[in-house]
Amino acid sequence: MIGALPFVRRQVRNLGVSLAFVVVASGLWYWQERDVRERLVWMGIPDWTIDDPLAISRVLRNDGVLIGWSDLRVNPLWVSYQLHAVDDARIGERPDFHRDWRTLWPITADSYFGSGYDRGHMAPNYAIAASYGREAQRQTFLMSNVSPQRPDLNRRLWQRLEEVVIDHFATRFGTVQVITGPIFDEGIGGVFHRVGFVEVPEAFYKIVVVPSREPRALAFIMPQNVAGNEPLDRYLASIDEVEARTGLDFFPHLPGPVEHRLESSVKTAGWRLSQVARLPSRY
Template sequence: MGKLLSMGRSGLRRLMISGLFVVVATGLWYSQEAEYRNRLSWMGVTTWETPSPLNLHRVLRNDGFLVGWSDLRVNPLWASYWLTDDGAARIGDRPGFQRDWRTLWPVTTDSYRGSGYDRGHLAPNYAIAAVHGREAQRQTFLMSNMSPQRPNLNRQLWQRLEEAVMDHFVPRFGTLQVITGPIYADDFLDGVFRRVGFTQVPEAFYKILVVPSESPRVLAFIMPQDVSGNEPLDRFLASVDEIEARTGLDFFPQLPASVAARLEGGISDDGWALQVVARRPGRFQ
């Protein structure tokens, strides 16, 4: 009997030690994960204004960028990344698309085939490669970083905006925080069957640019799917408040209310020199 009690106590100690190890390891992982996410997020990681099944998401960590993945939409709700003017990484050949095994529903590299939609990058290939390196570039080709975009948007207007960000705004300001993602129909039922495979098709896309300084400034865009592609970029200027209202997201949850009211409520391109690039043709046109 004494031997059995001794064995039981020994087993209990081992179980307690194992449990303690799991708790400590989990805490260390969470701390490191939170630190990494915060490094890629000015004024907090994007969250939701009011929790609901439509805007709940998981944060997928990648090299150089984060993705807020929705298992309901089977599509990202946002992607967040930093761009700097001191990037000297080598840009390699264009990688191939890859399935991301972290997504609950299968989104394969052929999921958009024959749909009339492109596999549109949220975190862009060129900019991420130039700033964050080759492995980060490969990860931009994960299907969890794609969203269905019409060709005129993806290959023309959206591509022109991505060029303007990297070739004009980043050199102008040195550092930018970028948050970008899709906008869905107001009525979920209107879009529930509007899908490419499992993936819900957005009706528009947004991009938010922030200069993270003591006096931060913001420039934001909303671009619908039905563009011709050659429109001037400044036609699509929007406020952050409008994007938050249409997505249900809170992009800068740690921003003081007084600053948020000024930064997010209005539309101003003062200091951005947007007119220099608003009508510039894209690299591939």
């Protein structure tokens, strides 16, 4: 019995060393992950202004992109990324869609088949590929970056807005922060309007910010039932309106007076929106 004591002590000491290693490694990972996340979103990760079980989400990190993923709505609730001016935007061939192993439900490339809805990118293929490279482009084709969109929205109006953001806004201002995502029907019936597991949004929002000392912002809300050839400025909204319809608090680290100025009203000065609002799609 006495001879067993040194063995027990060694085991306890080894266990203590292992636990200390796990704690230190976990702490280093946490701080590194938090630092990476903070660099992918300006003025803080979106927070919730409502106490609602449907608001439960978790953050997924891709190359250049953060996703606030909901396993209840089976949708990205928000997707955040920065775009920079690109001189030579050469991108690879369009990848195939793939299931994201990080999501709870098995949403596959064929999950929308026959539904009448497109697999609508939230972080756009072209802009992310141009800004962050081939692997980042592949990750935009994970189904966690996708939400059901009507074809006239996805292939026309929404695509035109994505192109204006990368081709004109990023080029004009150098860097823009984008947060985008779905807006769901507030009624109980909306929860049951689904394509398989995936809840179908009634609209989509996109917020574009120039992150400077005196930031400026544009926000858009686009419903599903568009024709696709409408001018982009028809769908301007304030960030406060987007927050009211989503329950999200964007840019929570902004000082109060700056937040009020940026989010309370629509200000188009300096964006030259009238020059690009009716541009045709690249494709």
